Amino acid sequence: MIRNLLVYKNIDFEDRRLPFGGPPDYACTQWQAEKFSHGLTFPNLPYYIDGDFKLTQSLAILRYLGRKHDLAGR
Numbered sequence: 111m112i113r114n115l116l117v118y119k120n121i122d123f124e125d126r127r128l129p130f131g132g133p134p135d136y137a138c139t140q141w142q143a144e145k146f147s148h149g150l151t152f153p154n155l156p157y158y159i160d161g162d163f164k165l166t167q168s169l170a171i172l173r174y175l176g177r178k179h180d181l182a183g184r
Contacts, residue, residue, distance in 0.1 A: 119179045
């Protein structure tokens with residue numbers, strides 16, 4: 111949904127997809143190595159960084175983008 115909204119509004123973004131290992135542990139070593147380097151309050155996926163404004167959680171990101179780009183109901 112986040113990607114769809116960004117494309118719909120012609121917003122430039124970097125689409126990063128992080129690899130996960132196979133079973134049984136589904137290792138996410140790349141994310142573990144970099145998650146604290148972004149300065150996120152809650153270092154979860156997905157995350158969205160807009161200048162100095164940083165968000166995690168899908169719904170929070172969608173609400174932010176909706177308000178910013180005039181897609182939120184009144």
